[in-house]
Amino acid sequence: MKYRLIYTALLSALVLSCGGGSDPDPDPDPPVVIPAPSAASLIFPDDNTECNEGTIVNETQSTVTFRWSDSENTDSYQVNLRNLDNNNTSRTNSSINSADITILRGVPYEWFVVSRADGTNETASSPTWRFYNQGPGVENYAPFPADVVSPERGATVATAVTVSLVWAGSDVDNDLEDFEVFFGTDSAALASLGTTTESTFDAAVESGMVYYWRIVSRDSQGNTSQSEIFDFRVQ
Template structure:
């Protein structure tokens, strides 16, 4: 009996020394996928009138969007937003261009998201704006103003007042002034007056959400309204 126990012990030691009872070699980990970089936009150019599209009819034309190839990107998602009605269209592309049918005489903004197979990480380009050329348009309305600060959904300190800051642009470069609308009810904002600047001081109250929007006006009387922005006061 003792002999058998010794033999079992010797066999166990041999198996351990030979790796018989050890774990199998782990499978090699797949190489990490390098995330894609952001594309650089090329056309339509920023803050310009797009007049290189192909006219389809009085209301539509096709425009070919172009951007640089992004490093490590396999596909792209083109995002286009109609600034008149805020409708957004998304198109997937395997190359660095895509042709889209757009409404004529309408302002748009666009950006591109780079994607790579094997990773959920993406990269987003800058956002550009343009007017798609319309029939007989001699002077375009300004682009809707963009918020600078306070950023939408942000929280600011209760200092009694704060500066609303925005960015305005116009393909005709004839912006004249901005009308500021402000209040605590997004459906009933009060006009606080007009300014030629891109900033306006307003009175704020603690524990309150404030809403604001900007009406941009050019020398021909054309106007555009921004989206409604909001921020909270501590």
């Protein structure tokens, strides 16, 4: 009888300890959503102008303060800068809406700003602007290298007997004279198709071929600049 009472007491304790369930845990807090940054608006150096502000470092270099507007939901910025003469690029990080960068004098550049936010991989890029950094004794600048419009680099175009090459040219001095079109199937040996005062040129093509083209821009003073080499394929 004694052992039966002990067994009953132990069984009752076990039932009490296991039978009473606690309330379920409340729903966990929803994950924090980090809003994507917005794109900055560029301020200085201005687009298609001569940059004549900056601190001269030496005969070949000056330090320019790049400025842009604050963008929403942004913790840091990256200034992307490209030398249009040799295509060398640089990236400068900043936690504010400006950055002092030392660059070559008398050289054309293009730049844009990438906005970043902590906690997300999403970014936003500003438009791209071009400028000439003022150089000693330069009275007239060469045109900016022409930009491709169409066909875009690496594009495939429908079968045709001619393709319209379209580009955009610009010049700080607003004295663009003409463009010379170089074209062919060998990027190392492009042939001149002639010159034009327009920003388009029809080139004869054949199906199944890859073509390369480049534009040489010339101003009224005889200054020239070469674009990058663009390519496209004909179906």
